[in-house]
Amino acid sequence: MRIAVDALGGDHAPWEIVSGAIAAARKQTRDEIILVGDEETIRPFASGAPENIRFKAARGAIGMGEDPATALRARPESSVAVAAEAVRRGEAEAFFSAGSTGASVAAALLGIGRLRGCRRPAIATMLPFDKPALLLDAGATISCRPQDLLNFAILGGVFAKRYLRLEGEPRVGLVNVGEEPGKGDDLAKEAHALLEAAEGVRFVGNVEGRDVGSGAADVLVTDGFTGNVVLKTAEGVASEILGMVRDAMTKNVVNKLAAAVLRPSLVAVRDRVDPENYGGSFLLGVRGSVVIGHGNSRARGVENAILGISRAGSGLVEESEAALAAGRRSVEEAS
């Protein structure tokens, strides 16, 4: 697989981005990684890079404060625009960027375009618990129609099966305020009916907030407003609780001694819920694999994100479009 990497996007670009890309290239020697950026800037960081690292020229990154669409139109030579363009031209199947999320989404929509049958894209994020689940939309489409949520279920299912290497069909749940079918706002009620009717979606019903981390579903579908708030609440609360545990363990000398014994086990807990394990979110609904890294991504996150793209593999676009068409047909026949 050929993967374009925006070497200039992110708080710790280019060093951490290039390091992560090189580490991934060493692990997945059959993949080819294309570092996109000003060559004079990134070359010095890439000395000793393996043979499956390539370079592609670009000039500058889109800043966090810029309006994405305006900035992209004004600067088609920016690194994220060039990375997206490489996917459009078929020079790469995927691109990764840890720069502005808005710029990555806009570059994908403007540069690569949407899948056939997909009105709006979704950001899919792994919730990092013992039993991981893919949550979408985490914020690409703030206001959704019921059909969008059905599409997200289909796209999320295709992706999760590959990414999580699931044996059977992924279990899809609808984030809602109660388990019974009649619960929720109009969007949730109508989406529930569509998800029940659609063939090819293994719908397990509504999932309440308390079960987003409990393994009740492999794929959790919701609108971009709710999904964004759920994701950030989950991350915020996890870090809050771990902080309280850490404070409790260091509040006196006796506790500190006992904590030293437990440190490896507790670091393991912290690492299990670390978003860097996945390294980024996936933009689904566009004609290519697009991975949006955290702005503060370090090399480990970048490496994991690139390895994740590789794990999801080739042919995602074709499989997703076929699944969207089949889903639409089955709903039309049912109605």
Add this chain to the structure above:
Amino acid sequence: MRIAVDALGGDHAPWEIVSGAIAAARKQTRDEIILVGDEETIRPFASGAPENIRFKAARGAIGMGEDPATALRARPESSVAVAAEAVRRGEAEAFFSAGSTGASVAAALLGIGRLRGCRRPAIATMLPFDKPALLLDAGATISCRPQDLLNFAILGGVFAKRYLRLEGEPRVGLVNVGEEPGKGDDLAKEAHALLEAAEGVRFVGNVEGRDVGSGAADVLVTDGFTGNVVLKTAEGVASEILGMVRDAMTKNVVNKLAAAVLRPSLVAVRDRVDPENYGGSFLLGVRGSVVIGHGNSRARGVENAILGISRAGSGLVEESEAALAAGRRSVEEAS
């Protein structure tokens, strides 16, 4: 203050309810607590009750599976209906029930009625973190208008100032997908404008999911769909992380020994985030204080809920109606 307590509602009624009510009555000797239920059922549990415990006859509870409005109309003698009726008649200022949430909300709306100027009520819940915040609506009004969110901000502010014993005016935040004013769906954008315009609301702007537990605001306002999902996600993730920590601490003998030393400190962490600290949620927007206990409330939760009502104190209805009227006037003048 006179507080009616539905002695028959909840998984552990009547024993845990009556025990909690008696404990609260002993602590707040100036309050009068009215136990509502079949006297032959509850009397035996209340032997040795202090003088400020009274009894009021009712027959049976509304079940979890029943349609609240239908059940209430059919059985005005049920415990939650009688408790609400006591508030309507002025025999009590507040009622508590750990029975079906839907039945408590319906009993309050049908029996007591809404505050002047308040289209829809909200369930307000304390998020149990180091820096507590009052989240509303946690699920009473699933689909909201912008004006509802302004009302929730006003009601939540009046209540939080009393309940949290705040010195200054409570800081009100709007749950949203980004900090900038233009973020969010139509509801969030319009509510943002109203909150900025309203006098008497100390609006601190948008609050993202990651900050719901960080003390960014004293009052967090959102629609009932988002609020319910946020609350349950926060509770679910907190319990998930604490479970992972517990597993890590008991996975071998050495860890168990070290964990024994830390146990008191870690139990303190668990207790700090225990929903039973507050014992229930508050239904705001109705002409009385209504507290909805968790279905699985134990005596400690019931006691804390009743003490919480007492802390919020008398005159909530009058103060809330005045604040709603002032808020409405200031917005009308601004527009």
